[in-house]
Amino acid sequence: MALIVAILCILLSWIFIHRLKQRNAIGPKTWPLFGAAIEQLINYNGMHDWIVGYLSKSRTIVVPMPFTTYTYIADPSNVEHVLKTNFNNYPKGEVYHSYMEVLLGDGIFNADGELWRKQRKTASFEFASRNLRDFSTVVFREYSLKLFDILCQASYINKEIDMQELLMRMTLDSICKVGFGVEIGTLDPSLPDNRFAQAFDTVNTIVTLRFIDPLWKLKKFFNVGSEAVLHQCIKTIDDFTYNVIRKRKAEMEEAAGINKDEKIKNDILTRFIELSKDPQSNMNDKSLRDVVLNFVIAGRDTTATTLAWAIYMIMTHKEVAAKLHRELMNFEQARAEEENISLKKYQDDDPESFKHRAMQFAGLLNYDSMGKLNYLHAVITETLRLYPAVPQDPKGILEDDVLPDGTKVKAGGMVTYVPYAMGRMEYNWGPNAVSFDPERWLKDGIFQNSSPFKFTAFQAGPRICLGKDSAYLQMKMALAILCRFYEFKLVAGHTVKYRMMTILSMAHGLKVTVSKHGHVS
Template sequence: MEEAHAMPVTSFFPLAGIHKLIAIFLVVLSWILVHMWSLRNQKGPRSWPVIGATVEQLKNYHRMHDWLVEYLSKHRTVTVDMPFTSYTYIADPVNVEHVLKTNFTNYPKGEVYRSYMDVLLGDGIFNADGEMWRKQRKTASFEFASKNLRDYSTVVFREYSLKLSSILSKACKAGRFVDMQELFMRMTLDSICKVGFGVEIGTLSADLPENSFAQAFDAANIIVTLRFIDPLWRLKKFFHVGSEALLVQSMKLVDDFTYSVIRRRKAEIVQARAGGKQEKGEQIKHDILSRFIELGEAGDDGGGFGDDKSLRDVVLNFVIAGRDTTATTLSWFTYMAMTHPDVAEKLRRELTAFEAERAREEGVALVGGGDGDASFAARVAQFAGLLSYDGLGKLDPKGILEDDVLPDGTKVRAGGMVTYVPYSMGRMEYNWGPDAASFRPERWINDDGAFRNASPFKFTAFQAGPRICLGKDSAYLQMKMALAILFRFYRFELVENHPVKYRMMTILSMAHGLKAEVSISFDFGTQISSVINTIPRTSPISPSLRFSALEKLVQIPCVEGWQWLLL
């Protein structure tokens, strides 16, 4: 009896195993089918259970922004599912205004974004929310509105633009090609350190010393950007391998440089006070770092600026604001001008006429086009002296706190991320018309030469709403100063077969630099009056009308790839 009873039990287990496998298979299949059904109306790449669209994003990472253009040209809002979160990309100005202004409080930077960027940005203004962000913005806003800082910036930007001109002049004489992006990066790094932190670091010196900080900073920028689509970055960080190991090495160099800047500035302050040049309690200097140091000393630092770590965060955030964005815009503008020589020639003629008119206004006799480097350098310096602030004026991701519905009906969930994509927005025909992808500077200028301004929720290079860029005017000042000098006196030609494509990072710099052959524009001493007479005018020539082209020429949509908004 016992044996007879044992037989069915033994034969049952294999059947049970098969049944379990079938049941598991059916459950998984049902889950997949339900998941696919729930996404039937989703606009964007195909999403798979668990991994979301990770595979497609990684496959297209090197061309991420063009990949997004393809989707956003069909749908104004695209949702991309990823492990543990989802990204909602928007290109419709109505949605952008909702996120950046109308419902601003629901879209802070958020914990997810901060976890990605903390190693680089810390608690700086680009990574902060709440009271810490308000305190930093209030302080920075006060400084940027200062006439003293504006006047000082004009002097510094002119100085470094002339240094760049000197390097280009020597390259012309030696017949060497130059990497314009590298030179722009050096110029803007020196400028932000001088204007923002009150120190001279000399990367644009004639011998172009090795710039280990910039190399490490760029490497760190690339790696933290990769974190947004790399589901394994925390694991690599834990085991200290791969890109995360390189990030640690890069940040060591970045922090060493940053803390040295802080120590140097503090030492200069102490030395000035010891020499009786500065009484404690008075403003130390017209740079941003000094202002934050003052706040820390006075205890008036609700943002917490009393320690070097907080000052380090301030410095690095302003470096990325003052170096990368401006240098990258200058690089892409120069490239577009090189590949559109008709635009470069129009700009050169406008600048020649602008120079003549400013010289007449100031009663300056322009140096003639004599032989030798001294004559050329003198004329460049003379032109730079005419480029005052007033004269030139004539011319990110967010988190989601609560569920929300965008104006176009798209539902976004708390804990996800939403980002407007300036690169894509600048190429959308529904934003700019059928020629959106064309480089046509005239789109920014009315028939009378006045600016044709676009909504900041449509042209988003400087953000909009409460987080709109504080340094917008400063950036325009430096870019116009540099470009006016370069395109008045030099011609640029792209080195043959040099590849130009963007590098995936928070600011879309060129992956291989911008190698160019440079020559002096030999017409700098020619008959300026004849140039002026060839420019059609319906009213008396005004520098504000003529130089308006440069104001908008530098607005190439778009240097910034995206801006993350946390839900």
């Protein structure tokens, strides 16, 4: 008995001394063995704002965890050091790779070294193609108009809709058409169930939890709890993905049989399939599966969630909505005059004339003409500043290093730059940092870029997002068509908050009612 009491006294003294040493420490308080895991678990559902609280007091915070240490950074000089200056010292790393491998495999977002360079070279060649850009413009217009039709029906019967879900369907259909050359039809008027999308979201949520769950490997070994759910969802995802690959290969073989000299579709998957035929590439169907899923998360989730947050910002900031609608109206008139097009008048009670006018407007939108929509570009960029699609991005540490602000980081740990927090820091954006203000991006009405190490929504340095222009193209196309003709209103009582996953999606969707814009022309 005396031994037990002595052990308890020693344990309590150890905890007391440990906590006493942290009285003046900056950052979350830790516990012996558990580090800051307890505090992170308690604040898990609002972790991005939990980090904001600490980074507003210190530009760098160190968070010890049971098996590693996270260093969170929000200062642009530190971010530039990690993403560019000392890039080779901060790969995705083995820890991140182990968390995400079940979903992303060895795809471009989860790979390092030569494997990453090969994929990026192939992808960058494709994204630089004017053919792909022109084809993407047609596809993005087509699916934006499909969404327009669904909203048209909802407006007539005052039906509540989940805009985030509809946008996820639109971007999934788009990336499958542009990236993989296949039609999957999730945005058909009947809105068919989409087991792949549901499974993809579930897996995304579970792998995010792995970052702070010290027991995930144990749960995986015994196939219990969240890891058991993940295992089942991965089966659904793989069934879909391998079917896309088989279908694409069959189409390529059929086309080659008809005309061996004719090069068929120039989508991203086709290029990787062609690359896999080279024995030196070491690519197989598993490699192609990883390519598909990495581009799904890039082309579907990030774009859809940004569009959802943008619509939420527009509907909750009336002055922004008015300025945006005015820009779109002026653009429509100017472009119609340039093209010598007579715009068809429409009435609210005539759906066919309403749709025809929308099609006329959509026809005026292309890559070059949308470059004139400076305020729309600013609205999207300001949305990304406050609600970046990837709210945190962790990097591994190969060797001990010292960040520009003097913070020492140890090999084997993780450095995470935090776009969500960076957009809310006064030391980055001034006293109105938390305000939604598209005007901050405009000078004399013309959009002005900011440093990618300050505005980190598309990353920066060698890993800067290849699909940035494509993402803006789709987002501007969709928002221009929707906001020119519709007004959105949040359903009473609906709560908008983010869900903890690798992408900043809304936990409960975006429930709205939609009405035609109060303008008859």
